Amino acid sequence: MTVRFTRRDTLRAAGSLPLLLAPTAAGLAAGADESPALAFATAEAERLSAPLQSLRGRLPSGLTGTLWRNGPAEHDRFGHRYGHWFDGDGMIQTFRFDGAGVSHRARILDTPKRRREMAAGRRMLPAFGSVPPDPAETRRPDDMNAANTSTVVHAGRHMALWEGGSALAFDPETLEAEGFVAWRKDVAGAPFSAHPKVEADGTMWNIGYLPVPRPLLIFYRIDPAGRLAKVNALPVSPLGLTHDFVVTERRLVVLLTPFVLDRDRFASGHTPILDAHVWRPELGVRALVVDKDSLEVERRHELPPGFHFHHGNGWEEADGTIRLDLCQAPDPAFVTREFRDVMRGETRFRSEHPVYRRVVLRPGGSAAYEHGGTAAADFPRVDPRRLGRRHDMTFALASVDEPVGWPLRRTVRFGPGETDGWSWPRHRIPEEHVFVPRGAGEGDGWLLGPFLDLRRRASGLAVFEAQRLADGPVWEGILPYPLPLALHGTFAPA
Numbered sequence: 001m002t003v004r005f006t007r008r009d010t011l012r013a014a015g016s017l018p019l020l021l022a023p024t025a026a027g028l029a030a031g032a033d034e035s036p037a038l039a040f041a042t043a044e045a046e047r048l049s050a051p052l053q054s055l056r057g058r059l060p061s062g063l064t065g066t067l068w069r070n071g072p073a074e075h076d077r078f079g080h081r082y083g084h085w086f087d088g089d090g091m092i093q094t095f096r097f098d099g100a101g102v103s104h105r106a107r108i109l110d111t112p113k114r115r116r117e118m119a120a121g122r123r124m125l126p127a128f129g130s131v132p133p134d135p136a137e138t139r140r141p142d143d144m145n146a147a148n149t150s151t152v153v154h155a156g157r158h159m160a161l162w163e164g165g166s167a168l169a170f171d172p173e174t175l176e177a178e179g180f181v182a183w184r185k186d187v188a189g190a191p192f193s194a195h196p197k198v199e200a201d202g203t204m205w206n207i208g209y210l211p212v213p214r215p216l217l218i219f220y221r222i223d224p225a226g227r228l229a230k231v232n233a234l235p236v237s238p239l240g241l242t243h244d245f246v247v248t249e250r251r252l253v254v255l256l257t258p259f260v261l262d263r264d265r266f267a268s269g270h271t272p273i274l275d276a277h278v279w280r281p282e283l284g285v286r287a288l289v290v291d292k293d294s295l296e297v298e299r300r301h302e303l304p305p306g307f308h309f310h311h312g313n314g315w316e317e318a319d320g321t322i323r324l325d326l327c328q329a330p331d332p333a334f335v336t337r338e339f340r341d342v343m344r345g346e347t348r349f350r351s352e353h354p355v356y357r358r359v360v361l362r363p364g365g366s367a368a369y370e371h372g373g374t375a376a377a378d379f380p381r382v383d384p385r386r387l388g389r390r391h392d393m394t395f396a397l398a399s400v401d402e403p404v405g406w407p408l409r410r411t412v413r414f415g416p417g418e419t420d421g422w423s424w425p426r427h428r429i430p431e432e433h434v435f436v437p438r439g440a441g442e443g444d445g446w447l448l449g450p451f452l453d454l455r456r457r458a459s460g461l462a463v464f465e466a467q468r469l470a471d472g473p474v475w476e477g478i479l480p481y482p483l484p485l486a487l488h489g490t491f492a493p494a
């Protein structure tokens with residue numbers, strides 16, 4: 001399989017958006033002590049480093065390793081501010097737990113995209129949700145790769161992940177970008193999504209969402225040594241935007257949203273890729289069940305429409321019934337509208353945020369949403385030891401009292417029985433929590449919860465006993481600087 005990108009088929013963008021009119025985050029924050037605008041300000045420096053100062057509690061001595069995080073952090077540069085939360089250049093962060101304390105380091109990733117813009121002295125490359133004035137031509141998706149969405153550690157290699165292009169390897173000590181990962185020559189530059197799954201034996205699975213020139217959903221199997229074991233680029237038309245997937249013991253499951261690239265809108269070259277997608281609820285959500293050995297589709301299911309980014313986990317029962325969970329909204333307005341609004345300091349969410357749901361896909365072809373929460377929720381994570389097997393606990397962030405959700409200020413555990421949770425004070429915005437296993441049973445471990453403290457204007461990290469969330473954090477530490485909200489992280493034990 002060869003994936004070719006031509007100039008005509010990659011993102012071309014021309015014309016300017018009224019971004020120069022957008023106020024800077026610093027301006028938005030001025031005079032408002034606890035303004036959430038701080039969450040979308042550019043990081044204070046390209047490199048940051050400091051120990052966390054303990055605020056309360058005791059750091060568990062058995063908790064050792066590194067929490068790696070990534071997210072858009074350079075929203076402003078050369079007097080230009082991006083128009084969407086997901087546009088900014090990525091910043092890799094490490095929170096290193098050595099048993100006695102926690103130290104933090106961060107660095108803006110020097111991608112080829114950013115180097116080109118630094119050399120030109122201006123923003124010039126299209127981003128996910130906005131296009132700078134007088135944009136340069138691009139020849140391949142990696143020309144725009146901001147490496148800003150997630151990170152994974154696999155086979156000794158540290159990688160920053162984006163949605164539309166390659167994984168970017170970086171040095172774990174210096175955090176310096178090393179170059180794009182080419183899994184094989186003929187798939188070099190193909191999209192490698194931000195939510196790969198690593199199984200207990202070291203096998204890594206991933207998808208790639210490639211809407212042009214020919215809509216393809218790419219499935220990757222990477223062996224425990226970090227080599228491409230198998231790849232299949234599956235033609236899917238129409239192809240809906242797909243950010244995440246689940247693995248079961250024998251299958252991969254993808255739920256295609258009905259948010260579909262309009263080729264004409266895209267080909268005009270004037271539209272960021274987000275806005276080249278159109279909402280087509282009549283398509284519903286289409287589930288593809290893919291065999292892990294052949295990477296071919298075995299079953300298809302249809303569900304009512306909805307828009308989602310994230311899954312918790314999935315598993316398959318003896319009769320072939322597949323169950324999985326996800327956080328799903330009625331439509332993508334929270335992404336297309338609100339995640340733009342926040343860049344202008346508007347943080348009153350008017351659109352419906354995702355809620356936690358479970359899905360059942362039966363072998364005969366029927367499918368249903370089985371259970372739906374009512375509170376807004378996102379960033380679902382499970383005990384990684386349950387990957388692909390039945391899980392009874394999904395950790396997430398949820399809303400407290402805001403009718404539409406954001407910021408999601410409650411750390412929760414969803415389960416078949418009682419749920420557990422703890423609400424953060426209003427001056428703090430928690431970020432994606434990551435589960436760290438400890439003992440043997442599901443949920444035995446810690447939950448690491450980074451946060452931004454608007455009152456202190458500083459970021460920090462909380463540690464929870466994962467099965468006693470209602471008790472609040474067992475330890476909290478704070479940094480001497482704020483960080484813009486990141487997106488995703490992963491924990492690597494010492």
Ligand SMILES: [Fe+2]
Nearest residue numbers: 194243309488
């Ligand atoms: Fe994500």
